[in-house]
Amino acid sequence: MCSDFHRAESGTELLARLEGRSSLKEIEPHLFADEESPVHGDVLEFHGPEGTGKTEMLYHLTARCILPKSEGGLEVEVVFIDTDYHFDMLRLVTVLEHRLPQSSEEMVKHCLGRLFLVYCSSSTQLLLTLCSLETMLCRHPSVCLLILDSLSAFYWIDRVNGGESVNLQESTLRKCSQLLEKLVNEYRLVLFATTQSIMQKASNPEEGPSCARNRLSDVDVDYRPYLCKAWQRVVKHRILFSKQNNSKAGNQFSLFSRHLKSNNVKKHFFTIGESGVEFC
Protein backbone atom coordinates (compact mmCIF):
# COMPACT_ATOMS: atom_id res chain seq x y z
CA MET A 1 0.00 0.00 0.00
CA CYS A 2 2.79 2.37 0.90
CA SER A 3 4.73 1.89 -2.32
CA ASP A 4 1.54 2.57 -4.31
CA PHE A 5 1.15 5.76 -2.37
CA HIS A 6 4.69 6.89 -3.11
CA ARG A 7 4.27 6.21 -6.80
CA ALA A 8 1.31 8.53 -6.74
CA GLU A 9 3.21 11.47 -5.34
CA SER A 10 4.33 14.26 -7.60
CA GLY A 11 7.93 15.16 -8.27
CA THR A 12 7.66 18.21 -6.06
CA GLU A 13 6.37 16.13 -3.23
CA LEU A 14 9.16 13.64 -3.65
CA LEU A 15 11.76 16.37 -3.53
CA ALA A 16 10.05 17.93 -0.58
CA ARG A 17 10.14 14.63 1.24
CA LEU A 18 13.77 13.95 0.59
CA GLU A 19 15.44 17.31 0.59
CA GLY A 20 13.27 19.92 2.15
CA ARG A 21 13.83 19.11 5.81
CA SER A 22 16.07 21.47 7.70
CA SER A 23 18.57 20.30 10.18
CA LEU A 24 17.75 20.20 13.86
CA LYS A 25 21.37 19.96 14.92
CA GLU A 26 21.19 23.30 16.66
CA ILE A 27 17.97 22.64 18.47
CA GLU A 28 19.46 22.71 21.95
CA PRO A 29 23.24 23.03 22.22
CA HIS A 30 23.10 22.67 26.00
CA LEU A 31 21.48 19.32 25.76
CA PHE A 32 23.13 17.78 22.76
CA ALA A 33 26.84 17.92 22.17
CA ASP A 34 27.80 18.10 18.52
CA GLU A 35 28.31 14.45 17.87
CA GLU A 36 25.05 13.58 19.58
CA SER A 37 22.82 16.23 18.06
CA PRO A 38 19.56 14.77 16.95
CA VAL A 39 19.78 14.05 13.28
CA HIS A 40 17.09 13.03 10.90
CA GLY A 41 15.61 9.75 11.88
CA ASP A 42 16.47 10.01 15.57
CA VAL A 43 14.01 8.99 18.23
CA LEU A 44 14.49 10.49 21.68
CA GLU A 45 12.60 9.41 24.76
CA PHE A 46 11.91 11.69 27.72
CA HIS A 47 11.21 9.57 30.77
CA GLY A 48 10.41 10.62 34.30
CA PRO A 49 7.90 10.91 37.12
CA GLU A 50 5.28 13.59 37.41
CA GLY A 51 6.37 17.19 37.75
CA THR A 52 9.91 16.77 36.48
CA GLY A 53 9.74 19.13 33.54
CA LYS A 54 9.21 16.84 30.56
CA THR A 55 6.32 18.81 29.08
CA GLU A 56 8.10 22.09 29.83
CA MET A 57 11.11 20.82 27.91
CA LEU A 58 8.81 20.03 25.00
CA TYR A 59 7.46 23.59 25.07
CA HIS A 60 11.04 24.84 25.10
CA LEU A 61 11.97 22.76 22.06
CA THR A 62 8.72 23.65 20.27
CA ALA A 63 9.31 27.35 20.86
CA ARG A 64 12.85 27.00 19.56
CA CYS A 65 11.54 25.41 16.40
CA ILE A 66 8.63 27.68 15.59
CA LEU A 67 10.29 31.01 16.35
CA PRO A 68 11.56 32.89 13.30
CA LYS A 69 15.24 32.78 12.48
CA SER A 70 15.56 36.46 13.29
CA GLU A 71 14.58 35.76 16.90
CA GLY A 72 16.88 32.82 17.39
CA GLY A 73 14.52 30.10 16.24
CA LEU A 74 14.81 27.49 13.55
CA GLU A 75 11.65 28.48 11.67
CA VAL A 76 10.50 24.93 11.13
CA GLU A 77 7.13 23.32 11.66
CA VAL A 78 6.22 21.01 14.50
CA VAL A 79 3.56 18.35 14.88
CA PHE A 80 2.54 17.93 18.54
CA ILE A 81 0.47 14.89 19.39
CA ASP A 82 -1.12 15.17 22.82
CA THR A 83 -2.51 11.98 24.32
CA ASP A 84 -2.86 13.29 27.88
CA TYR A 85 -5.02 16.31 27.09
CA HIS A 86 -2.27 18.11 28.86
CA PHE A 87 -1.19 20.70 26.32
CA ASP A 88 -1.48 24.22 27.67
CA MET A 89 -1.65 26.77 24.88
CA LEU A 90 -1.48 29.70 27.27
CA ARG A 91 1.79 28.39 28.63
CA LEU A 92 3.31 28.03 25.17
CA VAL A 93 2.18 31.53 24.27
CA THR A 94 3.78 32.89 27.47
CA VAL A 95 7.05 31.18 26.57
CA LEU A 96 6.90 32.61 23.04
CA GLU A 97 6.09 36.10 24.29
CA HIS A 98 9.12 36.06 26.56
CA ARG A 99 11.39 35.06 23.72
CA LEU A 100 10.13 37.63 21.24
CA PRO A 101 11.47 41.11 21.93
CA GLN A 102 8.44 42.94 20.57
CA SER A 103 5.87 40.30 21.26
CA SER A 104 2.99 41.39 19.15
CA GLU A 105 -0.06 39.22 18.75
CA GLU A 106 0.70 39.09 15.02
CA MET A 107 4.11 37.58 15.60
CA VAL A 108 2.85 35.04 18.10
CA LYS A 109 0.08 34.00 15.71
CA HIS A 110 2.62 33.66 12.96
CA CYS A 111 4.72 31.36 15.11
CA LEU A 112 1.74 29.31 16.13
CA GLY A 113 0.95 28.88 12.46
CA ARG A 114 3.96 26.57 12.39
CA LEU A 115 2.52 24.30 15.08
CA PHE A 116 0.14 21.47 14.34
CA LEU A 117 -1.66 20.11 17.38
CA VAL A 118 -3.47 16.77 17.49
CA TYR A 119 -5.30 15.13 20.38
CA CYS A 120 -5.70 11.38 20.74
CA SER A 121 -7.76 9.69 23.37
CA SER A 122 -6.94 6.03 22.71
CA SER A 123 -4.09 3.99 21.31
CA THR A 124 -6.20 3.06 18.28
CA GLN A 125 -6.84 6.72 17.64
CA LEU A 126 -3.10 7.31 17.93
CA LEU A 127 -2.41 4.61 15.38
CA LEU A 128 -4.96 6.04 12.94
CA THR A 129 -3.55 9.54 13.46
CA LEU A 130 -0.07 8.32 12.65
CA CYS A 131 -1.37 6.63 9.51
CA SER A 132 -2.96 9.85 8.35
CA LEU A 133 0.16 11.81 9.16
CA GLU A 134 1.89 10.69 5.94
CA THR A 135 -0.37 12.83 3.75
CA MET A 136 0.12 15.77 6.00
CA LEU A 137 3.90 15.41 6.01
CA CYS A 138 3.99 15.36 2.22
CA ARG A 139 2.10 18.59 2.06
CA HIS A 140 4.25 20.29 4.67
CA PRO A 141 7.89 19.77 3.85
CA SER A 142 8.99 22.12 6.60
CA VAL A 143 7.79 19.82 9.38
CA CYS A 144 10.96 18.61 11.04
CA LEU A 145 9.91 17.75 14.53
CA LEU A 146 7.35 15.28 15.75
CA ILE A 147 6.41 15.39 19.42
CA LEU A 148 4.37 12.78 21.24
CA ASP A 149 3.24 13.58 24.79
CA SER A 150 2.95 10.91 26.02
CA LEU A 151 3.35 7.45 24.60
CA SER A 152 2.45 5.65 27.82
CA ALA A 153 -0.91 7.31 28.43
CA PHE A 154 -2.89 4.24 27.36
CA TYR A 155 -0.67 1.65 28.94
CA TRP A 156 -3.09 0.24 31.51
CA ILE A 157 -6.13 0.43 29.28
CA ASP A 158 -4.30 -1.44 26.53
CA ARG A 159 -3.13 -4.11 28.93
CA VAL A 160 -6.65 -4.88 30.03
CA ASN A 161 -8.07 -4.70 26.51
CA GLY A 162 -5.54 -7.25 25.38
CA GLY A 163 -6.78 -9.87 27.79
CA GLU A 164 -4.28 -12.49 28.86
CA SER A 165 -2.02 -12.37 25.83
CA VAL A 166 0.89 -9.98 26.24
CA ASN A 167 1.21 -9.95 22.47
CA LEU A 168 -2.30 -8.65 22.06
CA GLN A 169 -1.87 -6.16 24.86
CA GLU A 170 1.13 -4.63 23.18
CA SER A 171 -0.03 -4.93 19.60
CA THR A 172 -1.38 -1.41 19.04
CA LEU A 173 1.62 0.23 20.64
CA ARG A 174 3.91 -2.04 18.68
CA LYS A 175 2.26 -0.92 15.45
CA CYS A 176 2.52 2.69 16.57
CA SER A 177 6.23 2.29 17.28
CA GLN A 178 6.87 0.69 13.90
CA LEU A 179 4.88 3.39 12.16
CA LEU A 180 6.73 6.10 14.05
CA GLU A 181 10.05 4.59 13.03
CA LYS A 182 8.94 4.47 9.43
CA LEU A 183 7.67 8.06 9.41
CA VAL A 184 10.77 9.36 11.09
CA ASN A 185 13.09 7.58 8.68
CA GLU A 186 11.22 8.21 5.47
CA TYR A 187 10.36 11.82 6.12
CA ARG A 188 13.61 12.58 7.92
CA LEU A 189 12.06 13.87 11.10
CA VAL A 190 13.18 13.88 14.70
CA LEU A 191 10.80 12.40 17.26
CA PHE A 192 10.65 13.41 20.91
CA ALA A 193 8.32 11.15 22.86
CA THR A 194 7.61 11.25 26.58
CA THR A 195 6.93 8.21 28.68
CA GLN A 196 5.78 8.38 32.26
CA SER A 197 7.39 6.57 35.18
CA ILE A 198 4.34 4.69 36.29
CA MET A 199 6.07 1.66 37.73
CA GLN A 200 7.30 1.34 41.28
CA LYS A 201 11.00 1.92 41.83
CA ALA A 202 13.07 -1.16 41.13
CA SER A 203 13.68 -2.77 44.49
CA ASN A 204 16.75 -4.73 43.38
CA PRO A 205 19.27 -2.62 41.52
CA GLU A 206 20.77 -4.47 38.61
CA GLU A 207 24.13 -5.97 39.30
CA GLY A 208 27.01 -6.36 36.90
CA PRO A 209 30.08 -4.38 35.98
CA SER A 210 28.60 -2.59 32.99
CA CYS A 211 25.67 -1.28 34.99
CA ALA A 212 27.84 -0.16 37.86
CA ARG A 213 30.05 1.82 35.53
CA ASN A 214 27.16 3.60 33.91
CA ARG A 215 25.16 4.22 37.05
CA LEU A 216 25.55 7.88 37.83
CA SER A 217 22.79 7.92 40.35
CA ASP A 218 19.60 6.28 41.43
CA VAL A 219 17.81 7.89 38.54
CA ASP A 220 19.48 5.49 36.19
CA VAL A 221 18.29 2.55 38.22
CA ASP A 222 14.82 4.02 38.47
CA TYR A 223 14.23 3.41 34.79
CA ARG A 224 12.18 0.28 34.39
CA PRO A 225 11.32 -0.46 30.81
CA TYR A 226 7.69 -1.46 30.57
CA LEU A 227 6.65 -0.50 27.09
CA CYS A 228 6.86 -3.01 24.25
CA LYS A 229 10.18 -4.17 22.85
CA ALA A 230 9.40 -2.60 19.50
CA TRP A 231 9.52 0.80 21.18
CA GLN A 232 12.71 -0.01 23.11
CA ARG A 233 14.42 -0.85 19.83
CA VAL A 234 13.38 2.38 18.15
CA VAL A 235 14.74 4.72 20.84
CA LYS A 236 18.21 6.11 20.08
CA HIS A 237 18.56 8.54 22.92
CA ARG A 238 17.01 8.29 26.37
CA ILE A 239 16.71 11.26 28.70
CA LEU A 240 15.69 10.67 32.31
CA PHE A 241 14.19 13.60 34.18
CA SER A 242 14.11 14.15 37.90
CA LYS A 243 13.52 16.97 40.33
CA GLN A 244 15.95 17.97 43.04
CA ASN A 245 14.35 17.54 46.40
CA ASN A 246 16.55 19.69 48.59
CA SER A 247 15.08 23.06 49.42
CA LYS A 248 18.41 24.83 48.88
CA ALA A 249 18.29 24.18 45.17
CA GLY A 250 14.82 25.66 44.94
CA ASN A 251 13.02 24.64 41.82
CA GLN A 252 15.90 22.88 40.18
CA PHE A 253 15.52 19.97 37.82
CA SER A 254 18.06 17.57 36.47
CA LEU A 255 18.23 15.22 33.56
CA PHE A 256 20.42 12.33 32.55
CA SER A 257 20.97 12.04 28.88
CA ARG A 258 22.11 8.70 27.53
CA HIS A 259 22.93 8.05 23.92
CA LEU A 260 22.07 4.39 23.59
CA LYS A 261 24.52 3.48 20.87
CA SER A 262 27.59 5.19 22.19
CA ASN A 263 26.49 4.72 25.81
CA ASN A 264 27.55 8.27 26.59
CA VAL A 265 25.88 9.54 29.72
CA LYS A 266 25.67 13.20 30.66
CA LYS A 267 24.01 15.11 33.45
CA HIS A 268 22.43 18.53 33.03
CA PHE A 269 20.68 20.90 35.40
CA PHE A 270 17.95 23.35 34.55
CA THR A 271 15.34 25.59 36.10
CA ILE A 272 11.97 26.54 34.78
CA GLY A 273 11.11 30.20 34.71
CA GLU A 274 8.43 32.36 33.14
CA SER A 275 10.18 32.11 29.81
CA GLY A 276 10.52 28.35 30.00
CA VAL A 277 13.45 26.06 30.52
CA GLU A 278 16.78 27.66 31.39
CA PHE A 279 19.89 25.51 31.59
CA CYS A 280 22.25 26.13 34.47
Next chain:
Amino acid sequence: MGVLRAGLCPGLTQDMVQLLQSRGIKTVVDLVCADLEEVAQKCGLSYKAGALQRIQVVRAFDIFQMLDVLQDLRGAVSQQVSSSSGTLKVVVVDSVAAVVAPLLGGQQREGLALMMQLARELKTLARDLSVAVLVTNHMTRDRDSGQLKPALGRSWSFVPSTRLLLDSTQSSGSLGSRRVVCLTKSPRLPTGCQETVDLGSLGTPEQSPVFQGDHT
Protein backbone atom coordinates in the same frame (compact mmCIF):
# COMPACT_ATOMS: atom_id res chain seq x y z
CA MET B 1 -45.86 17.44 59.70
CA GLY B 2 -43.04 19.46 58.23
CA VAL B 3 -44.55 22.84 58.97
CA LEU B 4 -42.19 25.63 58.11
CA ARG B 5 -40.90 27.40 61.14
CA ALA B 6 -37.97 29.61 61.94
CA GLY B 7 -34.71 27.80 62.49
CA LEU B 8 -35.66 24.70 60.48
CA CYS B 9 -32.69 25.41 58.24
CA PRO B 10 -30.08 28.18 58.04
CA GLY B 11 -31.57 31.20 56.42
CA LEU B 12 -35.15 30.43 57.35
CA THR B 13 -35.89 33.33 59.61
CA GLN B 14 -39.23 34.22 61.16
CA ASP B 15 -39.72 36.98 58.57
CA MET B 16 -39.20 34.56 55.76
CA VAL B 17 -41.65 32.07 57.27
CA GLN B 18 -44.29 34.76 57.49
CA LEU B 19 -43.58 35.87 53.94
CA LEU B 20 -44.00 32.33 52.66
CA GLN B 21 -47.16 31.81 54.68
CA SER B 22 -48.66 34.90 53.14
CA ARG B 23 -48.13 33.26 49.76
CA GLY B 24 -49.81 30.07 50.82
CA ILE B 25 -46.67 28.05 51.51
CA LYS B 26 -47.03 26.61 54.97
CA THR B 27 -45.27 23.27 54.95
CA VAL B 28 -42.04 21.82 53.60
CA VAL B 29 -44.03 19.88 51.02
CA ASP B 30 -45.60 23.11 49.78
CA LEU B 31 -42.18 24.65 49.35
CA VAL B 32 -40.75 21.71 47.47
CA CYS B 33 -43.75 21.56 45.15
CA ALA B 34 -43.76 25.27 44.49
CA ASP B 35 -42.04 26.80 41.53
CA LEU B 36 -38.91 28.10 43.21
CA GLU B 37 -38.33 30.81 40.64
CA GLU B 38 -41.80 32.18 41.20
CA VAL B 39 -41.51 31.97 44.95
CA ALA B 40 -38.10 33.59 44.84
CA GLN B 41 -39.39 36.44 42.76
CA LYS B 42 -42.42 37.00 44.90
CA CYS B 43 -40.69 36.65 48.21
CA GLY B 44 -37.42 38.31 47.37
CA LEU B 45 -35.47 35.15 48.04
CA SER B 46 -33.91 35.67 44.63
CA TYR B 47 -30.22 35.18 44.96
CA LYS B 48 -30.22 32.23 47.30
CA ALA B 49 -32.76 30.14 45.44
CA GLY B 50 -31.16 31.06 42.15
CA ALA B 51 -27.74 30.12 43.39
CA LEU B 52 -28.88 26.82 44.81
CA GLN B 53 -30.62 25.94 41.59
CA ARG B 54 -27.36 26.31 39.78
CA ILE B 55 -25.85 23.45 41.73
CA GLN B 56 -26.79 19.99 40.59
CA VAL B 57 -25.89 17.20 42.99
CA VAL B 58 -25.53 13.68 41.68
CA ARG B 59 -24.61 10.66 43.74
CA ALA B 60 -22.39 7.88 42.54
CA PHE B 61 -20.91 5.28 44.80
CA ASP B 62 -18.82 3.13 42.52
CA ILE B 63 -16.82 3.68 39.42
CA PHE B 64 -19.41 2.33 37.01
CA GLN B 65 -22.06 4.67 38.36
CA MET B 66 -19.50 7.43 38.08
CA LEU B 67 -18.81 6.67 34.42
CA ASP B 68 -22.56 6.51 33.75
CA VAL B 69 -23.06 9.89 35.36
CA LEU B 70 -20.36 11.40 33.15
CA GLN B 71 -21.93 9.87 30.05
CA ASP B 72 -25.34 11.24 31.02
CA LEU B 73 -23.81 14.61 31.58
CA ARG B 74 -22.32 14.64 28.12
CA GLY B 75 -25.63 13.61 26.67
CA ALA B 76 -27.50 16.28 28.56
CA VAL B 77 -25.12 19.01 27.56
CA SER B 78 -24.97 17.94 23.96
CA GLN B 79 -28.74 17.99 23.71
CA GLN B 80 -28.59 21.37 25.32
CA VAL B 81 -31.03 20.45 28.00
CA SER B 82 -30.82 23.62 29.95
CA SER B 83 -32.22 23.87 33.38
CA SER B 84 -32.78 27.39 34.47
CA SER B 85 -29.21 27.36 35.73
CA GLY B 86 -27.57 28.09 32.39
CA THR B 87 -24.41 26.57 30.97
CA LEU B 88 -22.19 24.12 32.81
CA LYS B 89 -18.89 25.54 34.00
CA VAL B 90 -17.52 23.37 36.79
CA VAL B 91 -17.73 19.67 37.56
CA VAL B 92 -16.70 18.72 41.09
CA VAL B 93 -15.98 15.13 42.05
CA ASP B 94 -15.86 14.63 45.81
CA SER B 95 -13.99 12.40 46.10
CA VAL B 96 -12.35 10.49 43.30
CA ALA B 97 -10.43 8.44 45.84
CA ALA B 98 -13.70 7.04 47.18
CA VAL B 99 -14.58 5.36 43.88
CA VAL B 100 -11.07 4.46 42.76
CA ALA B 101 -9.29 3.35 45.92
CA PRO B 102 -11.33 0.14 46.26
CA LEU B 103 -10.12 -0.89 42.79
CA LEU B 104 -6.44 -0.54 43.48
CA GLY B 105 -4.08 -2.77 45.34
CA GLY B 106 -3.12 -6.29 44.58
CA GLN B 107 -1.88 -7.32 41.18
CA GLN B 108 -5.06 -6.57 39.27
CA ARG B 109 -4.60 -4.49 36.17
CA GLU B 110 -8.31 -3.96 35.75
CA GLY B 111 -8.44 -1.49 38.62
CA LEU B 112 -5.71 0.64 37.14
CA ALA B 113 -7.32 0.47 33.71
CA LEU B 114 -10.66 1.62 35.13
CA MET B 115 -8.94 4.45 36.95
CA MET B 116 -7.23 5.58 33.76
CA GLN B 117 -10.51 5.29 31.89
CA LEU B 118 -12.15 7.56 34.45
CA ALA B 119 -9.21 9.93 34.10
CA ARG B 120 -9.65 9.97 30.36
CA GLU B 121 -13.39 10.64 30.66
CA LEU B 122 -12.79 13.54 33.01
CA LYS B 123 -10.09 15.04 30.83
CA THR B 124 -12.05 14.78 27.60
CA LEU B 125 -15.07 16.21 29.41
CA ALA B 126 -13.01 19.19 30.50
CA ARG B 127 -11.66 19.69 27.03
CA ASP B 128 -14.78 19.06 25.00
CA LEU B 129 -17.29 20.93 27.14
CA SER B 130 -14.84 23.66 28.22
CA VAL B 131 -15.52 23.05 31.87
CA ALA B 132 -13.23 23.06 34.86
CA VAL B 133 -13.03 19.68 36.56
CA LEU B 134 -12.14 19.64 40.23
CA VAL B 135 -11.57 16.41 42.11
CA THR B 136 -10.66 15.72 45.67
CA ASN B 137 -8.20 13.13 46.83
CA HIS B 138 -6.67 12.24 50.16
CA MET B 139 -3.16 11.57 51.35
CA THR B 140 -1.45 8.34 52.26
CA ARG B 141 1.88 7.52 53.73
CA ASP B 142 4.66 6.27 51.50
CA ARG B 143 5.62 2.70 52.35
CA ASP B 144 9.36 3.29 52.17
CA SER B 145 9.99 6.85 53.21
CA GLY B 146 7.05 7.33 55.54
CA GLN B 147 6.26 10.68 54.02
CA LEU B 148 2.82 11.86 53.11
CA LYS B 149 1.97 11.71 49.46
CA PRO B 150 -1.25 11.98 47.46
CA ALA B 151 -3.26 8.78 47.23
CA LEU B 152 -4.04 6.75 44.11
CA GLY B 153 -0.44 6.20 43.14
CA ARG B 154 1.93 7.12 40.38
CA SER B 155 -0.33 6.64 37.39
CA TRP B 156 -2.95 9.00 38.81
CA SER B 157 -0.31 11.62 39.62
CA PHE B 158 0.05 12.36 35.92
CA VAL B 159 -3.65 13.01 35.44
CA PRO B 160 -4.35 16.35 37.13
CA SER B 161 -2.81 19.39 35.55
CA THR B 162 -2.98 21.44 38.73
CA ARG B 163 -2.70 20.21 42.29
CA LEU B 164 -3.44 22.00 45.52
CA LEU B 165 -2.44 20.56 48.85
CA LEU B 166 -4.57 21.47 51.83
CA ASP B 167 -3.07 21.13 55.24
CA SER B 168 -4.10 22.28 58.68
CA THR B 169 -1.85 25.00 60.04
CA GLN B 170 0.67 23.98 62.63
CA SER B 171 -0.61 26.36 65.24
CA SER B 172 -4.02 24.77 65.46
CA GLY B 173 -4.27 22.59 68.52
CA SER B 174 -7.89 21.86 67.85
CA LEU B 175 -8.63 21.71 64.16
CA GLY B 176 -9.86 25.26 63.79
CA SER B 177 -10.90 26.67 60.48
CA ARG B 178 -7.54 27.77 59.09
CA ARG B 179 -5.87 25.83 56.34
CA VAL B 180 -2.66 26.21 54.41
CA VAL B 181 -3.07 25.78 50.67
CA CYS B 182 0.08 24.89 48.75
CA LEU B 183 0.47 24.65 45.00
CA THR B 184 2.21 21.36 44.28
CA LYS B 185 1.65 21.06 40.56
CA SER B 186 0.84 23.60 37.91
CA PRO B 187 1.23 23.93 34.18
CA ARG B 188 1.89 27.65 34.43
CA LEU B 189 3.04 28.75 37.86
CA PRO B 190 6.10 27.75 39.88
CA THR B 191 5.21 25.24 42.56
CA GLY B 192 5.63 25.82 46.24
CA CYS B 193 3.68 29.01 46.76
CA GLN B 194 1.41 28.93 49.78
CA GLU B 195 -1.61 30.76 51.06
CA THR B 196 -3.46 30.52 54.34
CA VAL B 197 -7.22 30.51 54.14
CA ASP B 198 -9.86 30.59 56.80
CA LEU B 199 -12.63 28.19 55.90
CA GLY B 200 -14.99 29.71 58.40
CA SER B 201 -15.01 33.14 56.85
CA LEU B 202 -15.04 32.08 53.22
CA GLY B 203 -17.98 33.63 51.53
CA THR B 204 -16.78 35.30 48.39
CA PRO B 205 -17.08 33.22 45.21
CA GLU B 206 -13.38 33.52 44.34
CA GLN B 207 -12.32 31.69 47.44
CA SER B 208 -14.31 28.50 47.36
CA PRO B 209 -12.93 25.81 49.68
CA VAL B 210 -10.81 23.20 48.00
CA PHE B 211 -10.05 20.11 50.01
CA GLN B 212 -6.74 18.61 48.86
CA GLY B 213 -7.97 19.23 45.40
CA ASP B 214 -6.66 17.88 42.15
CA HIS B 215 -7.74 20.17 39.37
CA THR B 216 -7.95 18.54 36.00
